[in-house]
Amino acid sequence: MMSELIKKAYEIAKEQYAAIGVDTDAAIAKMKNVNISLHCWQTDDVGGFETPDAELSGGGIQTTGNYPGKATSIAEMRADLEKVLSLLPGTQRLNLHAIYGDFQGEKVDRDQIEPKHFQSWIDWCKAQGIGMDFNASCFSHDKAADGFTLSSKNEENRKFWVEHVKRCRAISAEIGKQLGTPCVHNTWIPDGSKDTPIDRNGLRAILKKSLDEAMEIDYPKECMKDAVESKLFGIGAESMTVGSHDFYLGYAISRNKLICLDNGHFHPTEQVGDKISSCLQFIDEVLLHVTRPIRWDSDHVVTLNEDVQLIASEIIRNDFLDRVKIGLDFFDASINRIGAYVTGTRAAMKAFLIAALEPTSDLVKLEEAGKNFERLAMLEELKTMPFAAVWDYYCLQEGVATGMDYIAEIQQYEKDVLSKRG
Numbered sequence: 001m002m003s004e005l006i007k008k009a010y011e012i013a014k015e016q017y018a019a020i021g022v023d024t025d026a027a028i029a030k031m032k033n034v035n036i037s038l039h040c041w042q043t044d045d046v047g048g049f050e051t052p053d054a055e056l057s058g059g060g061i062q063t064t065g066n067y068p069g070k071a072t073s074i075a076e077m078r079a080d081l082e083k084v085l086s087l088l089p090g091t092q093r094l095n096l097h098a099i100y101g102d103f104q105g106e107k108v109d110r111d112q113i114e115p116k117h118f119q120s121w122i123d124w125c126k127a128q129g130i131g132m133d134f135n136a137s138c139f140s141h142d143k144a145a146d147g148f149t150l151s152s153k154n155e156e157n158r159k160f161w162v163e164h165v166k167r168c169r170a171i172s173a174e175i176g177k178q179l180g181t182p183c184v185h186n187t188w189i190p191d192g193s194k195d196t197p198i199d200r201n202g203l204r205a206i207l208k209k210s211l212d213e214a215m216e217i218d219y220p221k222e223c224m225k226d227a228v229e230s231k232l233f234g235i236g237a238e239s240m241t242v243g244s245h246d247f248y249l250g251y252a253i254s255r256n257k258l259i260c261l262d263n264g265h266f267h268p269t270e271q272v273g274d275k276i277s278s279c280l281q282f283i284d285e286v287l288l289h290v291t292r293p294i295r296w297d298s299d300h301v302v303t304l305n306e307d308v309q310l311i312a313s314e315i316i317r318n319d320f321l322d323r324v325k326i327g328l329d330f331f332d333a334s335i336n337r338i339g340a341y342v343t344g345t346r347a348a349m350k351a352f353l354i355a356a357l358e359p360t361s362d363l364v365k366l367e368e369a370g371k372n373f374e375r376l377a378m379l380e381e382l383k384t385m386p387f388a389a390v391w392d393y394y395c396l397q398e399g400v401a402t403g404m405d406y407i408a409e410i411q412q413y414e415k416d417v418l419s420k421r422g
């Protein structure tokens with residue numbers, strides 16, 4: 001889009017927002033602290049690089065679609081991530097799963113991984129000037145084929161996964177140390193049962209024991225922090241999930257860990273945006289997996305919807321940016337994956353900028369005075385304020401594509417790069 005037009009539109013928008021007491025420059029400045037952790041798995045449908053043709057399997061999550069152009073090597077994934085980064089304003093982080101190690105063709109099982117397998121990723125992040133987060137991969141593996149990992153009653157399997165998580169935490173500590181920014185290590189396990197189980201309590205007791213074993217070593221907070229991710233149900237685990245929200249909230253509070261809230265992991269009428277201020281009364285930090293569930297935990301591309309808006313607004317209203325780590329978790333294999341990635345990430349960012357353009361203290365005053373019609377009306381009017389002009393100006397300032405221009409850039413990337421992949 002023409003930069004002169006964007007500047008003109010911004011000047012007008014700035015005045016319109018100023019009229020309701022909102023400083024657009026300050027809102028843009030706030031975006032510096034909105035650092036979204038980019039989930040590498042959108043580029044390859046959660047396959048990983050353990051074997052040349054690795055695929056997501058088991059674990060109650062699935063990708064649907066087979067749009068051409070998926071990343072099948074580290075080089076391809078890095079090229080994709082660089083393209084994504086070039087189309088996003090601000091500073092991001094990388095969120096890597098353990099299955100994406102640089103194994104150099106060697107078969108390295110999950111209980112054997114070491115920091116050296118991730119050194120080239122650390123170096124890549126350093127070169128990009130970004131931080132890095134990490135995840136144990138407790139799925140797509142023989143030892144998870146029966147649907148149980150850390151809560152397994154098969155002691156050999158349980159020990160295997162404890163060792164995996166232990167190693168992932170050590171790797172995370174090394175990542176954070178080298179990059180000078182704490183690496184958030186998230187543990188999510190698929191454990192659960194398709195049909196009504198009997199020994200719910202037994203499984204949860206095992207999970208608690210396994211987590212305690214895996215997290216026995218305390219690493220400095222400047223290097224790594226642990227998060228645990230709950231879930232309501234998964235495909236094939238409809239009747240019970242061992243790591244439920246109640247379970248992990250208790251675990252996080254009692255062990256001083258982060259709770260990871262994935263907004264696809266609750267009943268559809270529950271809102272993660274409403275949970276943040278509850279969790280933060282009792283724990284220091286929260287990790288988010290921002291996604292878009294459609295009917296079930298389907299991990300659709302994030303769009304600027306009311307759920308995402310409430311999440312962003314709650315963080316900005318309460319100045320929680322330093323206590324809430326923002327990650328994404330969607331994987332759409334049915335459309336251009338890089339297009340999906342950029343569209344979803346920009347949508348999440350827009351929600352934060354919209355939140356920063358809210359005259360929050362005025363709204364609170366209305367609320368406290370019982371003026372609820374006025375509050376409602378103002379919230380409605382805010383929705384159609386000239387937000388796009390501020391967003392475009394922010395993108396322009398950051399030297400990234402404004403408005404719809406990124407669509408053409410992604411089409412070009414598809415033509416030059418993605419369509420040439422085998």
Ligand code: RNT
Nearest residue numbers: 041046061135188262329
């Ligand atoms: C699964 C969880 C988990 C995964 C990723 C790949 O339901 O949301 O976070 O999606 O770790």
Ligand code: ZN
Nearest residue numbers: 229262289329
């Ligand atoms: Zn998640």
